[in-house]
Amino acid sequence: MKTYEKKSGFLGVLSIAASLAMAAGIAATGPVSAHAMLPLAGAGASIQTPAQTARIAGTRLKTTSDAKLRAKGSNKAKVLLRIPKGTVLKSTQAPKSGWYKIAYKDKAGYVSSKSVKLMPKKPTDTSKPTLQAPARYELGFIVNKDHKLSSSYKPALKTIPGTSKQLTPEAVTAFSKMRKAAKKDGISLTAVSGYRSYARQKELFASYSRKLGAKEADRVSARPGTSEHQTGLAIDVGxxxxxxxxxxxxxxxxxxxxxxxYSYKYGFIMRYPKGTEKYTGYDFEPWHYRYVGTAIAKDMKNKKIKTLERYYTR
Incomplete structure (x- = not known):
């Protein structure tokens, strides 16, 4: 896991529902978000490292000629049925001695590697793309489970007028403009939560771990250093x-x-939109917004890209 040293960095993970509501003096009225990245799984017939196994198992194949599905990996084995040329198949274990084990229709058997070719691997929902994000600490950088802030990181902060919550100065200015614009439309917004320190996040995660266990705590809370709130650019809007x-x-x-x-007009994006859990690793949070600046926010809006993870992997 990467650790970003002190200076000024940005982006992140998740908010802690119950604790934030208590901090704001308001009771939460809905379920806490649940989010977890599922690990890749795979199985290999020959001796493989876990990484090799994950890559090989589930390999997509395409027959280059009419292929014979045999009961065993041998040209002398019984032919169970014939598979037409151009059929897409999936192996269920690593190739062994020139044979792929597959399931086709209602039969399980083996096809020769000479009668198939490998197909390009499709990205999976659980795969983590390589991010082409800005240099560390630039506005718009990512903080999440794979991009961690150091315990010493603390941005310059400013209090949001009329509240006790803090954000970076530029984020405070942007939120104030957004709140003022909303007021003209008869909408009254408030800041439920803003900056949280590494130490405070550590306390919150430890509390959830004691109550729910570490596994469940990972679903509803961010580990210290992985919370977007530590950047001073994340705000829970209410x-x-x-x-x-x-x-x-x-x-x-x-x-x-x-x-x-309208948040994009002021440089904010909903950080964990509905249906994007496979990219962000977190459940839907319609209250959690991240300040990325108007350039990025408007570009994402125009290109219909919902998450920073996808924005940086185009």
Whole structure:
């Protein structure tokens, strides 16, 4: 895992529902988010390292001629059926002695490697793409489970007017503009949570671990150093009336809909949109917004890209 030293970095992971609501003096009205990256799985027939096994098992093949599915990996074995040329298959174990084990129709058997060719591997939902993100600490950089901030990192901070919450100065200015624009449309927004230190995140994660166990805590909380809130660029937005604070139902409120529609104009993006868990590793959080600046936010909007992970892997 990469660790970014002190200077000024940005981006991140998840908010902690119950604790944030308590900190804001408001009770959460919906379920806490649950998020977890599923590991890749695979199996190999020959001796392989775990990484090799994961790459080989599930290999996609295409027959280059009419192929024979045999009961065993041998030209003398019984032919179970014939497979037409151009048929796409998937191996269920690593090739052994020139034979791939496959399942075809209602039969399981072997096809010769001489009658098939490997097909390009399709990206899987659980694969982690290589990010082509900005240099460390530039506005828009990523902090998540794979890009960690050091324990000493602390950005320059400014208090959001009318609250006790803090963000970086540029993020405070942007949020103030957004809140003012929303007010003109009859929408009252508030900052439920802003900057959280490494130490505070450590306390929160430890608390969840004691109550839920480490595995479950990973689903509802960010480990210290992996929280976007430590960057000072992440804010949990809520309705001033306290409705659906740190809850998925915020997406259905007037306030939630307004922020989702117009936040990009002020340099904010919803960091964990619905249906993007396979890219971000986190559950849907309609209240968690990240300041990335208007250039990135508008570019993502125009290109219909929802997450930073996908934005940097185009």
């Amino acid at each position: 309705a001033a009336n306290g409705r659906c604070v740190i809850s998925k139902c915020f997406a259905d409120t007037r306030e939630g809909k307004w922020v989702a529609k």
